[in-house]
Amino acid sequence: MASPLSDIPFYFNPTYLADGRVQIESPQHLCVYLINQSSIDTVKKTLNFFTIISNVCLVKGRELHIDFSKLQFFSAAASVLLFAEITRVQLVTNNHDVITFTLPESGPVLRLFRNSGLNKAISAGADRKLNSLFNDNNPYQSGKDPNKFLIPAIMHLNDQGLEWSRPQSRIISKGIQEAMLNVLHHAYENIPDNKSGIGQRWWQLSLLDKEEKTVTFIIYDKGMSIPKSIAEKLPANISTDAEAIEFAFQKGVTRCINEPTRGKGSEDIKDVTTVKDNSKLLVYSGNGMYYIDREGGETLKLTLPANINGTMIEWLIPYE
Numbered sequence: 609m610a611s612p613l614s615d616i617p618f619y620f621n622p623t624y625l626a627d628g629r630v631q632i633e634s635p636q637h638l639c640v641y642l643i644n645q646s647s648i649d650t651v652k653k654t655l656n657f658f659t660i661i662s663n664v665c666l667v668k669g670r671e672l673h674i675d676f677s678k679l680q681f682f683s684a685a686a687s688v689l690l691f692a693e694i695t696r697v698q699l700v701t702n703n704h705d706v707i708t709f710t711l712p713e714s715g716p717v718l719r720l721f722r723n724s725g726l727n728k729a730i731s732a733g734a735d736r737k738l739n740s741l742f743n744d745n746n747p748y749q750s751g752k753d754p755n756k757f758l759i760p761a762i763m764h765l766n767d768q769g770l771e772w773s774r775p776q777s778r779i780i781s782k783g784i785q786e787a788m789l790n791v792l793h794h795a796y797e798n799i800p801d802n803k804s805g806i807g808q809r810w811w812q813l814s815l816l817d818k819e820e821k822t823v824t825f826i827i828y829d830k831g832m833s834i835p836k837s838i839a840e841k842l843p844a845n846i847s848t849d850a851e852a853i854e855f856a857f858q859k860g861v862t863r864c865i866n867e868p869t870r871g872k873g874s875e876d877i878k879d880v881t882t883v884k885d886n887s888k889l890l891v892y893s894g895n896g897m898y899y900i901d902r903e904g905g906e907t908l909k910l911t912l913p914a915n916i917n918g919t920m921i922e923w924l925i926p927y928e
Contacts, residue, residue, distance in 0.1 A: 831918050
């Protein structure tokens with residue numbers, strides 16, 4: 609039988625600790641944003657890093673220690689994926705200490721780790737910890753009930769500094785609600801709760817970036833991905849996951865083949881970008897990325913260097 613270390617790329621410096629745990633080092637940069645050609649390697653290492661976490665704990669059945677000591681930067685989106693990967697393992701194994709970690713040595717990164725709420729979000733625990741995150745109004749949340757999480761999410765965005773009118777609030781609420789409902793209705797289709805181990809769960813983050821003067825809301829699920837969910841509806845000329853995401857976000861497109869009145873939800877998700885000038889929407893699913901800049905009229909379709917293993921939607925909304 610192959611060693612658990614044999615499947616881990618050398619750049620994660622895999623090793624065994626004295627207590628038998630597998631240890632890996634995180635990349636110095638955890639980021640999934642494809643900004644330019646030089647970012648491809650960073651994105652690939654980041655996504656592979658998250659896959660390895662599940663592989664070691666859920667496939668190999670080993671406990672894991674993650675060394676974040678050399679971490680120099682983590683993006684908002686990457687932090688949500690990290691939160692999802694670690695809490696998923698905790699929930700599936702029902703082992704609160706299945707993953708331990710060493711904190712970053714860089715002062716600014718360590719402060720961000722703690723002040724953002726990420727440190728608590730990925731700490732030991734499972735359901736009780738997630739309930740504590742909700743009760744403490746932590747920016748990182750995970751749930752399965754839109755009725756429980758929608759209003760707190762909106763209120764948290766408001767608390768972060770985003771001011772809006774009542775009509776604008778309705779638009780944002782509809783977009784976030786639609787993203788949550790998509791998880792329940794589509795993401796885990798044909799994946800029974802007892803198979804996924806997590807039910808129809810998503811992970812989310814609301815974040816104020818004072819430097820960029822934006823409020824970010826991210827929602828991520830570990831489901832089947834948009835391209836797979838609408839595979840039977842895709843035209844023959846669509847060959848990439850990014851093109852499939854763009855197609856799915858056209859008005860009237862739905863995976864419900866016999867329900868032609870469905871398919872308006874993607875418009876609700878896109879409409880959030882109309883609330884404030886210069887708002888942006890990022891959708892990652894499977895191996896694809898789809899980007900919308902409503903103000904600039906720009907759209908972008910890119911192929912990821914590794915699979916994101918689910919779907920992530922991110923809105924960036926200026927707060928000034």
